[in-house]
Amino acid sequence: MLRIAHLSDVHILDPHTRRSAARYRITARAVSMGRSVDPRERARKLSRGLAAAKASGAGHVVISGDLTELGDANEFEHFATLLDEARLPDGSVTLVPGNHDAYTSADGWKKAMAGPLKRWSSASAFLTGQVVERGDVVLMPIDTSCFQSIARSGGHLTSDAVDAVHSRLRDPAFTDKSIILVFHHPPFVTERNAVWQWIDGLRGYAHAVDLLGKHPRLQILHGHLHKVVDSIVRLGKGALARVEDVARLSPRDAGRETARARIFGAPAVVDDGERPRVRLYDVRDGALESAGFYAT
Template sequence: MSTFRLAHLSDPHLAPPESAMRGGGLSKRVLSRFAWRRKRHRHDPAVLDAIAEDLRAAGPDHVAVTGDLTNFATAEEFAAAAVWLESLGHPSAVTVSPGNHDALVARGAPDRFAPWRPWLGDEADDDFPRVRVRGPVAIVNACSAVPTAPHLATGQLGGAQLDRLADVLTETGAKGLFRVLLLHHPIAPGVVSKRKSLDDAPALREILARHGAELVLHGHAHEALLNRVAGPAGPIPTMGVPSASTPAGHHDPAARWNLIEIAPGAAGFQVRIEARGVVPGPAVQPVGAYVLAA
């Protein structure tokens, strides 16, 4: 089997259409609009365009986007994000795991992320996790995005999704597939503050410790991260990337995406990472490369 090339980017925070900036009364959405006006300089459409162009030029087999495409979870933003997703590739080659901003509030947001259904998974049903088998890889798409109270950015998988996830990991592991778990929130302890954390991360870590996965990809922290959590055959790497739209020279880490090369072999899978990020310009270039230890 040939090498499978998986691109990972996250938290693009697409510039909202003007219509998404109006209405809503007194709500978390209104508070978030005020925050966006203060922080919009952290997300530059030109930087995101450069990242997307560099990613397309690399020609990966599949693209994983781990959430926060929108800012206020309005219908207008979901429609605009669908157009952007189409620019990355065919829906069968792009998978989206929704983020907390994509579920900011329930009112006025598309039900069950409906406009993104072609990018969520192959199954006809709407339940997470969704599974996509591509060559030697099982892309397991979990959803940690839930509406929360003002000033909170927590996530939750919930008992039903966790139960299904345990079954999915067992089934795909028994087939010898390289299991990549996608979700928006990081799962390693201490990566983000409590108000931004995954509420049931301990339960998820217990499932991974029993049933295993080969790699976990997340966003949310807006940082380049590599952590590990316990698995049945050894530590499982968990990786995050900065926002795909943050310009270089800002106090936040500059935009980056990872090209993950997964090569099956007689002794198991070999995994090589090439990180590509912006420098002032914006230009995108290699910013690091390494191999994940088996």
């Protein structure tokens, strides 16, 4: 049985923050939202999270975005060093960028994938439509990050990405496999208002919900919310789909087989204490099922 470990929202800093340019230090402190900006503390959390993923017996690790605080080249180098030090097998880690990974430049992620993170690029969000086959499931990492001001934190599920998903779903090689989309931003409307959706939400989320409604073997892993998320997809009139949080269902509905979650969010490594929890999933009957958490 395949086990998948899921981490998210690491927010690695430049290890030489005190010697960095003043602009970097000011911006990093601004987007850290009151968190400690000690790069050693954040590095320690990631190392412990990766150690927990390894100790859990997971055969594959997913890190769903905000790997760095600003998408700075030194941050990506630091993240890559910590990932290499974890001594995970080649091809066993899937990385996708988040909004924080695109604050410095429009091509920072591509440069990181072609540079310090090249070892992991074959299983990560590098080329549109790229997939990672793991037995009965296929992971499809997608880049939803956008180069934008630090005043915004939203993402974009592009038409090219949606077309790539459709293409994979039509591929005869994947007819009997479940496809797991991995991207940073959750595929639903924020609970505040339209302005906040523009600031922090996922443009193109409706396409993701539509895909989920039409393809029952599709599931999603995401980050961004810094909390655990389990959501199901219900079909309404005209096969229109809507997403519902399992925690808000009645006990009867939550216990039904039809309520098995199809959208999963992981807690944030940066906020999860000295020993961050790793979210685990087991692949049963060709689909992911939550298997709890693990911490060292």
